[in-house]
């Protein structure tokens with residue numbers, strides 16, 4: 147990796163006073179996209195990045211939880227839509243990814259804003275006790291059903307759960323038969339989406355953006371019967 151670049155572009159730090167939003171087509175994020183492509187690291191697609199930015203503008207999160215850091219691309223992107231003083235916790239189980247992500251976050255000048263939590267989310271989530279305004283689920287698809295109860299515990303009422311890669315190359319919502327190798331993952335994801343849709347706590351919409359994104363709004367007490 148080369149010399150430090152401040153992804154904020156302002157030296158303003160974490161108070162959001164004049165922070166410039168990191169843009170995928172510029173600077174460090176652009177370099178990270180190239181790194182991801184060269185090293186086959188799956189990061190969010192550009193259209194998913196655009197969706198996250200718009201959602202972030204609407205939610206104005208103070209606290210974001212991400213499950214699945216990889217090299218820190220989406221975490222750095224999301225830092226640009228945090229409310230002033232906001233923070234991101236992001237969980238990653240692969241030690242190499244943790245090191246690379248921390249280095250990029252350092253170069254972005256965001257070490258006070260983004261905390262990479264090393265470990266398996268199936269264990270880490272249970273240890274977290276603060277609530278989050280927005281949770282971005284972007285880890286092993288087969289584990290989403292395992293993560294869901296903890297994510298819902300950690301999501302504040304009125305908050306947004308974003309689950310990425312839920313359509314798995316279009317196979318999840320197609321009526322076409324699925325090959326044996328992919329059948330388990332597709333069936334698991336269908337079950338996951340059904341769980342989201344049938345949960346009375348949630349309003350869920352599934353968008354064909356990137357590899358499929360499920361948006362789940364956690365209702366507030368006053369919205370439960372409406």
Ligand SMILES: C[S@@+](CC[C@H](N)C(=O)[O-])C[C@H]1O[C@@H](n2cnc3c(N)ncnc32)[C@H](O)[C@@H]1O
Nearest residue numbers: 189190214216219220238239266267284285286
């Ligand atoms: C699709 S990548 C994340 C990409 C990242 N959100 C981005 O767009 O920049 C998924 C990451 O989740 C991690 N992961 C998968 N299962 C996990 C688990 N159970 N706990 C923690 N991390 C996990 C993988 O090691 C991988 O780095």
